[in-house]
Amino acid sequence: MNELKNDRFLRACLRQEVDRTPVWMMRQAGRYLPEYRTTRQRAGGFLKLCKTPELACEVTLQPVDILGVDAAILFSDILVVPEAMGMELTFGAGEGPKFPQPVSSRADVDALPVPDPEAELGYVMQAVETIQRGLAGRVPLIGFSGSPWTLATYMVEGGGSKNYAKIKGMAYNEPAVMHALLEKLADAVAAYLNAQIAHGVQAVQIFDTWGGILSTRDYKEFSLQYMQRIIEQLNRESRGRRVPVILYTKGGMGWLEAIADSGCDVVGLDWTIDIDMARQRIGHKVALQGNMDPAMLYARPERIRQEVKDILARFGHGSGHVFNLGHGITPDVPVEHAKAFITAVQQESCRYHG
Numbered sequence: 105m106n107e108l109k110n111d112r113f114l115r116a117c118l119r120q121e122v123d124r125t126p127v128w129m130m131r132q133a134g135r136y137l138p139e140y141r142t143t144r145q146r147a148g149g150f151l152k153l154c155k156t157p158e159l160a161c162e163v164t165l166q167p168v169d170i171l172g173v174d175a176a177i178l179f180s181d182i183l184v185v186p187e188a189m190g191m192e193l194t195f196g197a198g199e200g201p202k203f204p205q206p207v208s209s210r211a212d213v214d215a216l217p218v219p220d221p222e223a224e225l226g227y228v229m230q231a232v233e234t235i236q237r238g239l240a241g242r243v244p245l246i247g248f249s250g251s252p253w254t255l256a257t258y259m260v261e262g263g264g265s266k267n268y269a270k271i272k273g274m275a276y277n278e279p280a281v282m283h284a285l286l287e288k289l290a291d292a293v294a295a296y297l298n299a300q301i302a303h304g305v306q307a308v309q310i311f312d313t314w315g316g317i318l319s320t321r322d323y324k325e326f327s328l329q330y331m332q333r334i335i336e337q338l339n340r341e342s343r344g345r346r347v348p349v350i351l352y353t354k355g356g357m358g359w360l361e362a363i364a365d366s367g368c369d370v371v372g373l374d375w376t377i378d379i380d381m382a383r384q385r386i387g388h389k390v391a392l393q394g395n396m397d398p399a400m401l402y403a404r405p406e407r408i409r410q411e412v413k414d415i416l417a418r419f420g421h422g423s424g425h426v427f428n429l430g431h432g433i434t435p436d437v438p439v440e441h442a443k444a445f446i447t448a449v450q451q452e453s454c455r456y457h458g
């Protein structure tokens with residue numbers, strides 16, 4: 105693998121000195137970019153795009169080339185893991201993901217295999233290698249997975265959900281079945297992330313998008329516990345460098361101390377907390393990633409810059425901050441606004457370093 109020319113993202117994750125604050129965006133390869141929509145069309149659909157390494161590489165590199173972000177994120181989806189466990193997965197045009205045959209019983213859980221990532225998710229590993237050749241050391245590559253709880257939510261609900269009736273029904277009525285599913289998913293995710301690391305990703309992020317729907321006690325029991333179990337199994341060093349682990353729980357800002365104690369290197373923040381508060385609470389233990397409201401990208405570029413300056417000032421001097429949005433960029437954001445965001449972080453953050 106090529107030597108890294110820009111490692112400020114990896115350095116900030118480990119709270120090592122940097123010249124300026126690194127920045128990338130969750131969902132940075134996506135529909136807000138016309139180039140993405142063109143490549144997806146050529147692939148013939150979203151899942152085909154995920155499964156064609158050359159095209160997955162193309163869309164991974166687009167935000168690096170177009171916006172100048174400091175990290176690339178593997179183009180894939182969290183739901184390829186349940187698919188690799190044998191569940192049929194569809195992404196209808198304009199709809200969210202669907203599992204037509206959701207998991208609902210002990211027998212369903214027992215029938216799910218823990219997939220061999222090299223065999224069942226080999227196309228992801230090929231994508232990682234193709235992307236690393238394409239990046240040629242320009243910026244680090246982030247791998248990712250969904251958290252067991254978030255994956256289970258889709259697998260049990262059969263898709264997105266409003267009230268989480270089925271998954272919470274399982275957690276409260278059949279806790280043993282719920283735990284059996286989460287245990288299996290934790291082992292599947294750990295093997296999957298270790299395979300991504302072996303093939304060349306330089307950091308990993310666990311997306312716990314639905315951890316925030318739980319009560320405090322249930323979050324620890326059904327979500328955090330299993331992310332911890334994954335982190336314990338991960339290879340934290342590869343090619344002579346530490347592989348940082350980022351843990352992002354949307355809606356989890358009440359639990360920052362517990363998240364910071366999970367063994368992760370970086371805590372991902374949503375936009376509902378002021379970053380100075382988060383730094384006070386846990387910034388001496390871990391780095392922080394975030395946390396501009398993604399909807400701020402609908403505002404004018406001058407307003408975006410003002411918000412970036414405010415967040416930088418709140419974090420203050422020193423390393424340990426990876427600038428990002430508090431959740432993914434939405435499809436109808438003007439590209440010029442995304443560019444204005446990235447440029448503002450790059451220009452305004454130097455004064456807080458060195």
Ligand code: CP3
Nearest residue numbers: 130131132133134150177178179180181182200311313432
């Ligand atoms: O960040 C990146 O650029 C990497 C790619 C990435 C995608 N999904 C591509 C994608 C990542 C990291 C994900 C993670 C993901 N997928 C999460 C966790 C993060 C989050 O947003 O909370 C979740 C919950 C999913 C499941 C998922 N995939 C949903 C609910 C949807 C439909 C909603 C939507 O935005 O359309 C997807 C589809 C999806 N995943 C798209 C992309 C670019 C849009 C598909 C398209 O091109 O039509």
